[in-house]
Amino acid sequence: RPALRMSIMPNYILGLDMGTTSVKAVLLEIKSRTMAASCALPTMSDITDNSAKEQDTGRIVDTLNQCIGLLPRDKLQHVSSIGLSGQMHGVLFWKAKTGATIITSLHASRDTSPLITWQDGRCSSDFLSSLPKPDSHLSVATGFGCATIFWYMQYRPEFLEDFTVAGTIQDYVVSMLCGLNRCMMTPQNAASWGFFNTSSNQWNTDILKGASFPLHLLPQLGAALGDFQCSVYSCMSVRTDAVLNISTSAQLTFTMPADFRPPDSPQTASSISFFPYFDSLYLAVAASLNGGNVLATFVEMLTAWMKDLGIELSDACLYEKLIGCALNQETSDLRVSPTILGERHSPLCLGQVTNISASNLSLGNVTRALCRGVLDNITSMMSAEYLQQAGVNRIVGSGSALTRNEVLRQEVEKAFPQPVVYGQNADSAVGVAMVLCDQL
Ligand SMILES: Nc1ncnc2c1ncn2[C@@H]1O[C@H](COP(=O)(O)OP(=O)(O)O)[C@@H](O)[C@H]1O
Numbered sequence: 001r002p003a004l005r006m007s008i009m010p011n012y013i014l015g016l017d018m019g020t021t022s023v024k025a026v027l028l029e030i031k032s033r034t035m036a037a038s039c040a041l042p043t044m045s046d047i048t049d050n051s052a053k054e055q056d057t058g059r060i061v062d063t064l065n066q067c068i069g070l071l072p073r074d075k076l077q078h079v080s081s082i083g084l085s086g087q088m089h090g091v092l093f094w095k096a097k098t099g100a101t102i103i104t105s106l107h108a109s110r111d112t113s114p115l116i117t118w119q120d121g122r123c124s125s126d127f128l129s130s131l132p133k134p135d136s137h138l139s140v141a142t143g144f145g146c147a148t149i150f151w152y153m154q155y156r157p158e159f160l161e162d163f164t165v166a167g168t169i170q171d172y173v174v175s176m177l178c179g180l181n182r183c184m185m186t187p188q189n190a191a192s193w194g195f196f197n198t199s200s201n202q203w204n205t206d207i208l209k210g211a212s213f214p215l216h217l218l219p220q221l222g223a224a225l226g227d228f229q230c231s232v233y234s235c236m237s238v239r240t241d242a243v244l245n246i247s248t249s250a251q252l253t254f255t256m257p258a259d260f261r262p263p264d265s266p267q268t269a270s271s272i273s274f275f276p277y278f279d280s281l282y283l284a285v286a287a288s289l290n291g292g293n294v295l296a297t298f299v300e301m302l303t304a305w306m307k308d309l310g311i312e313l314s315d316a317c318l319y320e321k322l323i324g325c326a327l328n329q330e331t332s333d334l335r336v337s338p339t340i341l342g343e344r345h346s347p348l349c350l351g352q353v354t355n356i357s358a359s360n361l362s363l364g365n366v367t368r369a370l371c372r373g374v375l376d377n378i379t380s381m382m383s384a385e386y387l388q389q390a391g392v393n394r395i396v397g398s399g400s401a402l403t404r405n406e407v408l409r410q411e412v413e414k415a416f417p418q419p420v421v422y423g424q425n426a427d428s429a430v431g432v433a434m435v436l437c438d439q440l
């Protein structure tokens with residue numbers, strides 16, 4: 001009775017999220033819309049740690065393979081669709097294959113560039129202001145795909161000659177899975193590259209052509225979603241919720257009313273931007289470049305100092321100790337402004353530590369002040385009063401930097417007068433699977 005067996009077999013959606021620090025894979029059971037299995041693995045793919053932020057594409061893809069391989073095989077055999085989301089803004093390049101040589105397995109080919117991530121800091125303010133003005137409400141910042149392509153055109157044109165296709169890392173995975181010889185991209189990711197108009201859903205081809213931009217590298221519109229929109233989808237249940245997601249980066253966001261349309265031109269100095277969501281809705285977002293990565297940098301710094309001192313401790317152990325020390329230090333008068341990557345609206349305003357005294361230098365003090373600094377920074381970009389005026393009456397916390405760090409959660413609860421709840425299993429991999437599930 002194979003047919004009957006098939007009909008009572010539960011079907012799953014495989015949700016995949018290509019994050020900046022880790023790759024996540026979840027199996028969502030369609031009928032109950034609940035998570036049946038999940039796996040997250042760090043990609044450990046960072047190649048450079050200067051202003052060029054690049055990641056090894058092969059390592060990312062290998063980690064994705066491992067992650068899927070750790071999900072239960074019997075359930076994987078009953079996957080009916082796959083949803084993809086991932087880190088936005090970034091870009092990688094590859095050579096299109098044709099006919100029988102199309103790559104259909106999950107292995108990055110040698111004709112693929114590293115991923116240049118959203119953390120890339122090579123486009124200076126002077127360089128960005130030399131670019132044509134986009135026909136979009138979103139301004140172009142360093143780390144945005146089109147800005148990166150312009151940078152290569154100017155400083156390393158020979159690099160681009162090797163490639164015929166470009167996309168985000170999640171678009172690359174879609175191309176591999178579907179054996180495409182072009183790149184398909186959704187408006188969510190296209191908006192994050194710059195030079196894309198979200199009202200007409202079209203690239204600014206005339207403007208880009210006028211600046212001799214390699215138009216053949218612009219993806220067609222289609223497939224993978226943004227991790228930001230998907231993480232919101234996984235945990236925003238009512239329109240009066242705001243979502244605070246802290247993973248490598250951090251975003252504080254809420255849904256704009258249905259009739260909201262973004263302004264015609266970019267508001268470069270504003271810390272709030274409007275990103276396309278679903279069903280023609282927009283999300284107002286304070287997208288901070290300084291989230292969990294600030295803590296990760298602190299851990300890296302301590303590891304390097306300890307190595308110089310002849311001591312070794314694993315990252316996991318360091319996080320545990322730092323969080324433990326800061327839990328015993330409820331407040332600190334040390335002030336840390338943690339904007340080590342600057343912010344898009346204020347790229348030159350880097351981090352600062354102030355009010356240092358002889359009595360506030362313990363690890364507990366510094367970690368507490370760092371966590372508070374992350375919250376102070378994001379609420380300086382979108383304040384609790386602003387949220388209140390927009391009708392927000394609850395904050396939903398998501399993202400693994402928050403889930404794994406009680407000190408950060410305590411600081412979230414202090415930063416907002418609104419009640420804070422935490423999304424269960426809330427992340428982009430779950431969100432993208434839910435988006436597909438709700439379309440069935
Ligand atoms: N052992 C740990 N304990 C607490 N927090 C951690 C630990 N390891 C990593 N983190 C935090 O999680 C962040 C990465 O979260 P993750 O969800 O993997 O990012 P992404 O979705 O961007 O790939 C790091 O920047 C760091 O702040």
Ligand SMILES: O=C(CO)[C@@H](O)[C@H](O)[C@H](O)[C@H](O)COP(=O)(O)O
Pocket residue numbers: 018019020021086087088089118192227228247248249250251287288
């Ligand atoms: O910058 C924005 C939106 O402008 C971010 O919200 C967006 O999620 C980007 O993809 C991230 O910066 C990368 O996400 P993550 O890896 O930190 O989860």
